[in-house]
Amino acid sequence: MYPTHYHIRQIRVEPNVVLAPMEGVTDLTFRRLIRQIGGCGMTTTEFIASEGLRRGSSKMEEMARFDADERPVAIQIYGRSPESMAEAARIIEDSGADVCDLNFGCPSKKVCAHSGGSALLKDFSLATAIVREVRKAIKIPLTVKMRSGFDHTMRNAPEVAMMCQEEGAEAIVIHWRTRTDLYGGTRAVDKIAEAKSRLKIPVIGNGDVVDFESARKMIEETGCDGVMVGRGAVKNPWVLLQIAQGLRGEPILEVDAAEKHRVLRNYIQSIRDVFRSERGALGRIKKICNYFTHGLPFGSELRTALLHSQGLDELIDHVDVYFDRLAAGGFRGSRPYELSLGAREDLAEGSAP
Ligand SMILES: Cc1cc2nc3c(=O)[nH]c(=O)nc-3n(C[C@H](O)[C@H](O)[C@H](O)COP(=O)(O)O)c2cc1C
Incomplete structure (x- = not known):
């Protein structure tokens, strides 16, 4: 009844549920987590500055790293210089990645100020030159991720997507928001539908x-061929699997608190193993936990406790105490932490702010 796969040239993306690139989130450890859980048809790295990659920046090279069995995988680059983008794309091809993805969607001031990301939506000729040069530079499939437009007076994703197709791109991702919507705005998926009907x-x-x-x-x-999931996967890493199951008409997995605890603990450990400094690891884990604990009973109080943790051991203690008490049904009538957060009666699912 629903589509369950699509092809990027010869690459079969199945299930047709893919993980969104997210800077500061979808590094190798997070992508491993999602792959282990399953249900993900393709992963994409965080966006990588093409200039940095061509200069051989070790940080950029680290960001472009993927596991040998992480297939299919796309590496995403951004930038405004067609030559740099083409050179970075060649490096990506040489690394063995399956797909090179171009970022035409980033709304950040820093990226847009240099005509990268979503600013390319209002510079049609530069966007065309970038796709053309990159296409010439590589043989692997090329994809482009964009917003529906730069702002509400310029919702031109179908035209830009059409240009990308004509220049040789082989799949397009469209985020329904415009650049000026940032992460708000009123849901409007008409430009995705229009692009689908034309491409x-x-x-x-x-x-x-x-x-x-x-x-x-x-x-x-x-009528889109597949969906890309970003923030939803940080909040609920099982969501890609659940969507894939739903699209196949299968029963949807339910995840209990014990499983969430196990996965979160493993994930914290994997970040700990990768980050060189405790401070770096703590920052990353706090960011992930901030999403992950949404929707959990007393999730906001757990988040506050985690946010105030001074070290990883303290943070892990909070996680363990929280989940142990959750498993023991220990939250009836009492709060998990003695934090002076006022007398909010925020119980159960969906109470997180
Ligand atoms: C923390 C964060 C980092 C992001 N980084 C990138 C990025 O590096 N490249 C990109 O194309 N989009 C990036 N995005 C946008 C997402 O890929 C996605 O398009 C957007 O979040 C909408 O999808 P969602 O509602 O499923 O989160 C980022 C989003 C978030 C929240």
């Missing part, structure tokens, strides 16, 4: 897909 290559719908229902709605309303 021959796969069009992937993105933006607020957080469960099977929202994935189904995106596919039904736009």
Whole structure:
């Protein structure tokens, strides 16, 4: 009834549920977590500055690293110079990545100020030159990820996507928001639908897909070939699997607190193993936990406790105490932490701010 796969040239993306690139989140450890859970048809690295990659920056090279069995995998680059983008794309091809993805969507001032990211949506000729030069430089499939437009007066994703197709791109991801919407705005997926109706290559719908229902709605309303999931996967790393199951008409996995605890503990350990400094690891873990604990009973109090943790051991203690008490049903009538947070009666699911 629903599509369950699509092709980027010869690459079969199955399931048609893919992980969004997220700077500061979708590093190798997070992508491993998602792959281990399953249900992810393709992963993409965080966006990587093409200039940095061509200069041989070790940070950029680290960001472009992927596991031998992480297939198919896309490496995403951004920048404004067609030559740099082409050179970075060649490095990506040499690294053995399956796909080179171009970022035409980043709304950040820093990236847009240099005409990269979503600023390319209002510079059609530069965007064209970038796709053309990159296409000439590599043989592996090329994809482009964009927003629906720069702002509400310029919702031109279908035109830009059409140009990308003509220049040789082989799949397009469209986030329904414009650059000026940032992460707010009123849901409008019409430009994804329009692009899908005009393009021959796969069009992937993105933006607020957080469960099977929202994935189904995106596919039904736009006819898109697949969905890309970002923040929803940080909050619930099982969501790609759950969406894939739903699209196949299978029962959807339910995840209990014990499993969440086990996965979070393993994930914290894997970050600990990778980061050189405790401070760096702590910052990354706090960021992930901030999403992960949404929707858990007393999740906001756990988040506050984690946020105030001075070290990793303290943070892990909070996680363990929290989940142990959750498993023991220990939150009835009492709070997990003696924090002076006022007398909010925020119980159970969905109470997180
Ligand atoms: C923390 C964060 C970092 C992001 N970094 C990138 C990035 O590096 N490249 C990119 O194309 N999009 C990036 N995005 C945008 C996401 O890929 C995605 O398009 C957006 O979050 C909408 O999808 P969602 O509602 O499923 O999160 C980022 C989003 C977030 C929240």
